[in-house]
Amino acid sequence: MRPLSYGTVKSADICRQQTQLYNKQFQDIYHHRSAIEESHYVFHQGNQLQQQWQAQSDQAVFVIAETGFGSGLNFLTTRQLWQNCSRKPRQLHYISTEQWLLTPAQLNAFYKPWPDLHADLEILNEVFAHNRAGFHNHRIDHDITLTLLLGDATACLKQLTAQIDAWFLDGFTPAKNPDMWSEALFSQVGRLSKPGSTFATFTAASQVRRNLQSVGFEVSKSPGFKGKRERLTGQFKAPLKTDQPQQSWAPTPAATPSPKKITIIGSGIAGLCLAHSAKQNGLHVTLIDRSDKPLAGASGNPYALFMPYLTAKSSPEALFYWRAFESAVRFYPDSVFSSIGVNETTNKSPADDQRLQLPNHLIQHSDQGFYYPGSGYIDTAKLTKQLLAAIDTRLTAEAAGIEQTAQGSWSIINNQHIAIHHCDLLVVAAGIRSLQLLPDLTPFTQARRGQTELYQLSIWPEHLKQIQLNHGYLIPLQDQQQILVGGDHQHVPKKDWFRDCVPDPDKLQLNLNTLKSEQLCATIYRTQHLTTRSGIRCHTLDHLPLCGPLVDEAQFTQDYADLHHGRHWQHYPAAKTRQNLYVLTGLGSRGYTSAPLLAEHLIAMIMNRPLPLEYELTERLHPNRFLYRRLKKPPNITS
The missing domain is CATH 3.40.50.150 (Vaccinia Virus protein VP39)
Known part of the structure; x- marks a missing residue:
C-alpha cells in the first residue's frame, strides 16, 4: 500500500x-x-x-x-x-x-x-x-x-x-x-x-x-x-512496545484517565460532528458556543456544497478528502444529502491529470471540465436537528480563554476573566475563534471571507439540474425554485478575525462573476433576492485541517532547537502534549466533507481506539506539523 x-x-x-x-x-x-x-x-x-x-x-x-x-x-x-x-x-x-x-x-x-x-x-x-x-x-x-x-x-x-x-x-x-x-x-x-x-x-x-x-x-x-x-x-508476553512507527514530534495520545465526559467549544459542523461521535462512544457531551443557535458561524449557510477536493497530481490533501468524502457519504442520511452532481468548469488541459485515473463514481471528465456524479449539497437545517440529539448540556457563553489548573483540569474563561466552566477533557472546535483560545497556532492559519445569497426564481431554467462550480458555486434547489450562490473571497486581516462578519453588497457581483455564465447571471438578475449570509472561515497554510492534541510549544522548541542541523527525529524525545487538550479547526470551505471523518478520527484518538486514518495522513493533520517544519529550516543568517 x-x-x-x-x-x-x-x-x-x-x-x-x-x-x-x-x-x-x-x-x-x-x-x-x-x-x-x-x-x-x-x-x-x-x-x-x-x-x-x-x-x-x-x-x-x-x-x-x-x-x-x-x-x-x-x-x-x-x-x-x-x-x-x-x-x-x-x-x-x-x-x-x-x-x-x-x-x-x-x-x-x-x-x-x-x-x-x-x-x-x-x-x-x-x-x-x-x-x-x-x-x-x-x-x-x-x-x-x-x-x-x-x-x-x-x-x-x-x-x-x-x-x-x-x-x-x-x-x-x-x-x-x-x-x-x-x-x-x-x-x-x-x-x-x-x-x-x-x-x-x-x-x-x-x-x-x-x-x-x-x-x-x-x-x-x-x-x-x-x-x-x-x-x-x-x-x-513481551511488554507493550512504545516505539510506535510515528514521528516523535507528532504524538497521538489518548485522554487520561479513560474519559466519561467531554467538553467541546464550538457548535459549527466540526463541533456537532464531534458531539455525535463522542455520544456514539458513550461520552457525556457538553457544548459551549457564543451563540444560542448551532451553525451560527461559517458553517451556517442554509445549504452546503458537499464534494471532495481532488488535485491534478496525487497529494496528501486530495487523498485525505477522498477518504473524507467516502466517510461523509455514509454519515449523512438521504434526508439531508441531495446527490445531484457537481459540474466544475475549468480551462485547464486534462493532459496528465491524474484525476482521470480515479473511479467514475467519484469524478468524470466533461466538455466544460469535470463532473462529480456523487457530489451534491447538504440541507444544514435538517442535519442540525439530527446532530443536536447528541448534546447533553449546552452552554451559551463567550469563551475568551482557557487555563489549566494545577490539578490538570481545564477552565473556560469569559471576557471578564471569570471561569464559566470546568472540565477534564477539552476539544477546541470553534473555527477561526479557535485561534483566540490557541494563539500559538495563529502563524500557521489564515482567514477568508465567504458569502452566500439565496434567490427565489419565478421560472426555473430547464438546463439547471446540477451544482455549477467555478471560482464560486451555484446550488439549484429545484423543489423550492430557489438558488444559492456563494464563494470565498479575499483574506481577512487579523484585526478582524474575531469580529462579527457583516454581509457586503459588493460581494454579490463578485459571486455572480465567478460563475462565468452570462445565461445564469441574466437569470439571477431577474429573480427575487431573499437572504444574504457571510462568515469567516479558518484555513491553514497547507490547506489541510488541524486535528489532534496540542503540543507544549515552549518545551518542544527547546527540545528540538537544533532540528535544523539534520539530526534524525528518533534522536529527540517525544513531544510533550498539553494533557487532555485537543483541537479541530482549519476545515476551510470543505467542512461538511471533512468533519465526519475528522470527528471520528479525533474521538478514536481520545478514547484509545484504532485510528481510522493511516499514520502518514494522521501526521499530515497533526497540529504540531507547522512548528516542526519551521524548526527544520535553518535560521536566517544576517550580517
Whole structure:
C-alpha cells in the first residue's frame, strides 16, 4: 500500500475447483467445505474469544486484527458469535488486511452452501464496493466496526495505530504466499499487540512459529482441524512496545484517565460532528458556543456544497478528502444529502491529470471540465436537528480563554476573566475563534471571507439540474425554485478575525462573476433576492485541517532547537502534549466533507481506539506539523 498516491487494488483472479473458490495467483483455495466449523475451531476457540469477552465485559472495546480478509467468512462468523454472546465488552472493532477483492458474483458463489449467511452478503458487497488502496471504515452494527486495510498487508499494518487483543493469522499457506508470514509482517504484529494479546492460525509451519516467538509470543501447538495435524496458538508476553512507527514530534495520545465526559467549544459542523461521535462512544457531551443557535458561524449557510477536493497530481490533501468524502457519504442520511452532481468548469488541459485515473463514481471528465456524479449539497437545517440529539448540556457563553489548573483540569474563561466552566477533557472546535483560545497556532492559519445569497426564481431554467462550480458555486434547489450562490473571497486581516462578519453588497457581483455564465447571471438578475449570509472561515497554510492534541510549544522548541542541523527525529524525545487538550479547526470551505471523518478520527484518538486514518495522513493533520517544519529550516543568517 502506498497511502500517499492515487492507488487502487485489483480483483482476485479466481476460478472454480471442485465447487470451491480457487485463487490462481496463489494456487490455493479460500476455504474447505467445512469452512464455518473451521473458522470457529481455529480462530474463535484458538483465541478463546468467548472466555476473553466474558472476562473483559467491563471494557469499552475488544480489537481483533486479521491478516487476509479473503471472502470475509471469519468476520461474519465472528459477528455471529459476538451477537450470540451475552457478556462482552461494549464494542467490537475488527481490522483486516486484503490485497485482492472479490466480486459480488464470486461472493454469491462462495456463500451458496451456507444459506444462513446469505443475508450478510449485502455487508460484504458494501465493503468490497470501493477499491481505493488504504483504510476503509464501516460501522456494521451499533456495536461492531470493521476497518478494512486494502493493500500489501505489511505496508498496511505499518500505517495502523491500534492495540490488538486477538489475531487471526489467515493468509494463504506460507509456502504459496510467503509475504503474509514474513519477519517484516510479524514485526508489525508484535508492535501492535497488547500484553496478553492472543493469536491463532491454521498453520504449524516452523518458520511461522519462529517469527512469532521472535517478536514476543509464547507459541503452542495443538491438534489441527479435520485432517490437519497441528495448528499454532499463543499469547503475547513481551511488554507493550512504545516505539510506535510515528514521528516523535507528532504524538497521538489518548485522554487520561479513560474519559466519561467531554467538553467541546464550538457548535459549527466540526463541533456537532464531534458531539455525535463522542455520544456514539458513550461520552457525556457538553457544548459551549457564543451563540444560542448551532451553525451560527461559517458553517451556517442554509445549504452546503458537499464534494471532495481532488488535485491534478496525487497529494496528501486530495487523498485525505477522498477518504473524507467516502466517510461523509455514509454519515449523512438521504434526508439531508441531495446527490445531484457537481459540474466544475475549468480551462485547464486534462493532459496528465491524474484525476482521470480515479473511479467514475467519484469524478468524470466533461466538455466544460469535470463532473462529480456523487457530489451534491447538504440541507444544514435538517442535519442540525439530527446532530443536536447528541448534546447533553449546552452552554451559551463567550469563551475568551482557557487555563489549566494545577490539578490538570481545564477552565473556560469569559471576557471578564471569570471561569464559566470546568472540565477534564477539552476539544477546541470553534473555527477561526479557535485561534483566540490557541494563539500559538495563529502563524500557521489564515482567514477568508465567504458569502452566500439565496434567490427565489419565478421560472426555473430547464438546463439547471446540477451544482455549477467555478471560482464560486451555484446550488439549484429545484423543489423550492430557489438558488444559492456563494464563494470565498479575499483574506481577512487579523484585526478582524474575531469580529462579527457583516454581509457586503459588493460581494454579490463578485459571486455572480465567478460563475462565468452570462445565461445564469441574466437569470439571477431577474429573480427575487431573499437572504444574504457571510462568515469567516479558518484555513491553514497547507490547506489541510488541524486535528489532534496540542503540543507544549515552549518545551518542544527547546527540545528540538537544533532540528535544523539534520539530526534524525528518533534522536529527540517525544513531544510533550498539553494533557487532555485537543483541537479541530482549519476545515476551510470543505467542512461538511471533512468533519465526519475528522470527528471520528479525533474521538478514536481520545478514547484509545484504532485510528481510522493511516499514520502518514494522521501526521499530515497533526497540529504540531507547522512548528516542526519551521524548526527544520535553518535560521536566517544576517550580517
